[in-house]
Amino acid sequence: MTLFIFILFLSIIFLLELYVFRILFSFCFPTKYIIGSSLREKIAGYFVSGKKTTFTIVYWALIIALPINMFLHFQGIIEPYEFKPWIYVNAFFFIFVITRISIAFYSGIADVIGWIGGKFAKSSDLSDYDPGRKSFIQKMALVVGILPFPTLTYGMIRNPYRYRVRDNIIEIVDLDDRLEGLRIVQISDIHAGSWVFKSPVETAIKKINELKPDLVFFTGDMVNYKASEMEPFVELFSQIESKYGVYSILGNHDYGEYYRWDSEQEKRENFQQMLDVHNRMGWKLLRNKNEIISVKGAELAVIGVENYSALPQFPNYGDLPLAYKGAENANLRILLTHDPTHWDAEVRKSFNDIEITLSGHTHGFQFGFEIPGFVRWSPSSLVYNQWAGLYQKGTQYLYVNRGLGFLGYPGRVGILPEITLIELKKKTDDLV
Numbered sequence: 001m002t003l004f005i006f007i008l009f010l011s012i013i014f015l016l017e018l019y020v021f022r023i024l025f026s027f028c029f030p031t032k033y034i035i036g037s038s039l040r041e042k043i044a045g046y047f048v049s050g051k052k053t054t055f056t057i058v059y060w061a062l063i064i065a066l067p068i069n070m071f072l073h074f075q076g077i078i079e080p081y082e083f084k085p086w087i088y089v090n091a092f093f094f095i096f097v098i099t100r101i102s103i104a105f106y107s108g109i110a111d112v113i114g115w116i117g118g119k120f121a122k123s124s125d126l127s128d129y130d131p132g133r134k135s136f137i138q139k140m141a142l143v144v145g146i147l148p149f150p151t152l153t154y155g156m157i158r159n160p161y162r163y164r165v166r167d168n169i170i171e172i173v174d175l176d177d178r179l180e181g182l183r184i185v186q187i188s189d190i191h192a193g194s195w196v197f198k199s200p201v202e203t204a205i206k207k208i209n210e211l212k213p214d215l216v217f218f219t220g221d222m223v224n225y226k227a228s229e230m231e232p233f234v235e236l237f238s239q240i241e242s243k244y245g246v247y248s249i250l251g252n253h254d255y256g257e258y259y260r261w262d263s264e265q266e267k268r269e270n271f272q273q274m275l276d277v278h279n280r281m282g283w284k285l286l287r288n289k290n291e292i293i294s295v296k297g298a299e300l301a302v303i304g305v306e307n308y309s310a311l312p313q314f315p316n317y318g319d320l321p322l323a324y325k326g327a328e329n330a331n332l333r334i335l336l337t338h339d340p341t342h343w344d345a346e347v348r349k350s351f352n353d354i355e356i357t358l359s360g361h362t363h364g365f366q367f368g369f370e371i372p373g374f375v376r377w378s379p380s381s382l383v384y385n386q387w388a389g390l391y392q393k394g395t396q397y398l399y400v401n402r403g404l405g406f407l408g409y410p411g412r413v414g415i416l417p418e419i420t421l422i423e424l425k426k427k428t429d430d431l432v
Contacts (some may be wrong), residue, residue, distance in 0.1 A: 005140050009263040012374055013311075016104055017100075019104060019107075019108075020100050020103050020107075021056075021059055021060075021102050023103060023107050023142060024059070024103070025052075025055065025056070027139075028055060029051070029052055029055075031277065037202060037362040043297075046400070047370050048417050050413060051345065056391060062093075062096060062303075065093075065149055066093050066096070066097070069090070069093055073090070073091075081193035081194065081224050081225060081226075081229060084196045085196075086107045087194065087196060088156075088196075088280065088410065089158075091156055091407075091409060091410050091411070092159070094152075094409055095148065095149055095152045095153060095210040097253035098148045098152065099145070099146060099148045099149040099152075102144075102146070102147070102148045103142060103145035104145075105145065106141040106142070106144045106145035107138065107141045107142055107145055108268055108380065109141060110137045110138045110140070110141035110142075111138070114137060114138065114325055124378050125311065129377075137202040137215055140357070144374065151413055152409070152411065152413060154413070155366075155409075155411035155412050155413035155414075156409070156410055156411030157411070158411075159411055159412040159413065159416055159417075160406055160410055160412060160417070161197070161200035161201070161203065161204075162412075162416050162417065162418070163203060163207055163404070163417050163418070163419055164416040164417065164418055164419070165207055165211065165419045165420075165421055166389075166418055166419070166420050166421065167421050167423070168357060168390050168399065168420065168421065168422045168423070169422075169423050169424075170354075170390070170397050170399075170422055170423070170424055170425065170426040171425045172332065172355055172424060172425070172426065172427060173395055173427045174426075174427075175332065175424060175425070175427070176298045176300035176331040176332065177426070178295060178296040178297060178331075179295055179296075179298050179300060179331060179332055179424055180273055180424060180425060181423065181424065181425075181426045182214050182215070182295065182300075182423070183211065183212065183213050183214045183215075183421065183422075184213060184214065184216075184217065184334075184418065184421070184424070185208055185211055185215070185216045185217070185242070185419065185422075186216075186217045186218075186219060186358050186399065186401050186403065186419075186420040186422065187204075187216070187217075187218050187219075187404045187418075187419055188206070188219040188220060188251075188338075188359070188360025188361070188401035188403055188404065188418075188419070189219075189220070189221040189225065189251065189360045189361065189363055189401070189403030189404060189405055189406045189407070190218075190220065190221065190222050190223075190230075190237075190405045191221055191224050191232050191253070191403070191405035191406060192221075192222060192223050192224075192229045192230045192232070193223050193224035193225060193226070193229030194224060194405055194406050194407055194410060195233070195405060196410070198232060198233065198236070198254075201233065202236060204404060204417075204419060205236055205237065205239055205240060206326050208240055208241075208419055209239070209240065209241045211419075211421050212241075212422070213241075213242050213243070213311060214242065214243045214244055214295070215242055215243070215244050215245065215246075215247070215302075216240055216245075216246040216247070216303075217246075217247050217248070217334075217336055217358055217379075218246065218247070218249070218252075218255060218283065219248075219249055219251070219336050219337070219338055219358050219361075219401060220248075220249050220250055220251025220252075220255035220307065220338030220360055220361070221251030221252065221253045221254060221338065221360065221361065221403075221407075222248075222251070222253075222274070222278075223253055223254060223274070224253055224258070224407060225253070225256065225258055225259040225279055226256065226259055226270055227239040227256075227270050227271070227273035227274040227276075228270075228273070229311065230274075230277050231277075232373065234277060234280055237281050238280070238282055239282075239410055242430040244293050244295065244320075244429075245282075245284055245293075246281075246282065246283045246284065247283065247284045247285075247286060247291070247302050247304065247336065248278055248283040248284065248285050248286070248304075248336075249285070249286055249304040249305065249306065249336045249337070249338060250274075250285070250287065250307055250317075250338070250368045251286075251307055251338040251339075251360070251361065252308050252314045252315055252338065252339070252361070253307070253407075254274055254307075254309045255271060255274075255307070255315060255317070256270045256271055256274075257315055259275070266355055274350060275312045278365075285304075286302065286303070286304020286305075286336065287303065287306050288304070288305055288306055288317075288318065288319040288320075288322045288323045289303075289322070289323055290302060290303040290304065290323055290324065290325075290326060290327045292326070292327070292330060293355055297299045298331045298332070299329070299330040299331050299332075300330060300331065300332050300333075300334065300335065301326075301327035301333045301334070302334055303323050303324055303327055303331035303333060303334065303335045303336065303354070304323060304335075304336045304337075305319065305320050305323045305335070305336070305337050305342070306318045306319070307338050307339060308320070308338075308339060308345075309339040309341055309342065310340045310341035310342065310344070310345035310372050311337075311339075311341055314339060314422055318337065318342065318356075320335075320337075320342075320346055320347070320350075320351065324351060324354075325329070328353075331355070332356075332424075333353060333354045333355055334354075334355070334356045334358065335347060335351075335354045335355075335356070335358070336358050337355040337357060337358075337359055337363045338359060338360060338361050339359060340359040340360075340361060340384060340385075340386045340387070340398060340400045341384065341385075342357075342359070343357050343359070343387060343395070343396075343398045344386075345400055347396070348393060348394075352394070352395075352396060355396060355397065356396075356398075356399070356422075357396070357398045357399070358398075358399050358401070359386075359398065359399070359400050359401070360389065360400065360401040360403055361400075362380045362383075362384050362387045362400060362402075362403075363380070363402060363403040363415070364378045364387060364388040364402045364403070364406065364413070364415035365378050365379045365380040365387075365415070366392065366403075366406055366407075366409060366410070366412045366413070366415055367379060367409075367413045367414060367415060368381075368413075368414045368415050370382070370414065370415070371382075372387075376388075376389075378415060379412075384400075386398055386400050387390065387400060388400050388402050388415065399420060399422065401416060401418055401420050402415055402416070402417065402418040403418065403419065404417050404418065404419070
């Protein structure tokens with residue numbers, strides 16, 4: 001039974017590949033070239049035939065190369081985050097797959113419409129069916145279907161290091177006057193192993209320092225797999241300037257859970273190296289603990305938990321009750337937790353005096369569109385209730401950073417890498 005399902009699955013995939021190939025082939029070679037009797041016609045005919053052969057070979061070679069690349073990657077034979085150019089090989093295959101799926105989807109709809117139209121025309125006395133209309137619909141479907149290729153390619157070339165500073169004002173009821181105007185910068189999801197170039201990252205550090213923050217918070221996912229990925233950037237991120245310091249937490253990628261280690265000892269050594277990286281950069285790593293900061297005499301509690309997620313596929317090491325102890329009497333409490341699902345799952349239910357929660361994790365799926373005041377959407381909205389930007393429920397706020405780096409696809413479309421600036425203000429009334 002299992003073998004039958006596997007063969008059926010492969011058959012369906014093969015038929016879909018043939019379908020997409022036929023569509024692209026027909027689009028590239030719409031005319032039936034016939035080798036004529038004259039020398040000119042023969043040369044033209046053989047030239048086009050050669051192009052057809054080349055197209056066919058290249059297309060099916062890519063189809064075969066895709067599973068081979070996946071096998072090499074998952075077996076650890078090729079590690080893209082150590083051999084950086086391979087990141088772009090994987091990106092090409094990703095764009096290739098997405099584009100083919102899109103073509104199959106939209107062209108399939110067009111063919112169904114054309115089939116229904118043809119059936120209707122045959123059964124109608126009016127018989128006003130226009131074959132040209134069918135051809136137009138099919139061509140438009142192909143144009144729409146192929147859009148992911150230029151879009152994702154542009155996002156990879158133009159946007160991976162196009163950092164955007166997002167300004168936010170958070171109004172807190174009964175905010176202590178001494179905390180009003182406090183400037184907080186949040187960064188998240190560095191994913192250092194994905195960065196091929198170092199010099200553009202310097203721009204992000206300059207932007208952070210130009211904001212003259214009182215506090216800087218990092219909300220997890222410094223690397224993809226191993227702590228060593230951060231080594232080329234340690235000195236650079238050590239240059240971040242903040243009046244009251246830089247505080248950080250761990251994300252799901254920082255535990256080494258997604259790498260196949262030769263031994264548990266090697267995994268433990270990697271994790272210790274990760275802790276050392278935070279220390280060498282001068283960042284205060286909070287692992288299920290808090291620190292009380294005196295700001296002009298007012299007490300600000302920075303609470304940091306290890307990774308906590310309401311989704312089963314991510315590790316859970318967070319202990320908010322433990323991290324919260326000692327923060328009860330602070331004038332303001334700010335929670336750093338990597339995964340925004342923590343907010344609904346525990347923070348709002350049991351810790352309604354935590355005024356501000358800062359998270360990351362989603363990246364906004366690195367794809368979507370945002371029109372301020374009108375509409376915004378990303379595939380991440382299908383998974384997360386809170387996926388990017390500022391959210392408020394009652395007197396509590398959650399901000400989800402869109403991430404400084406990227407993972408998997410080395411680019412962004414519509415959801416740019418983010419540096420968050422938050423300024424605290426006192427709410428002038430008690431209406432919330």
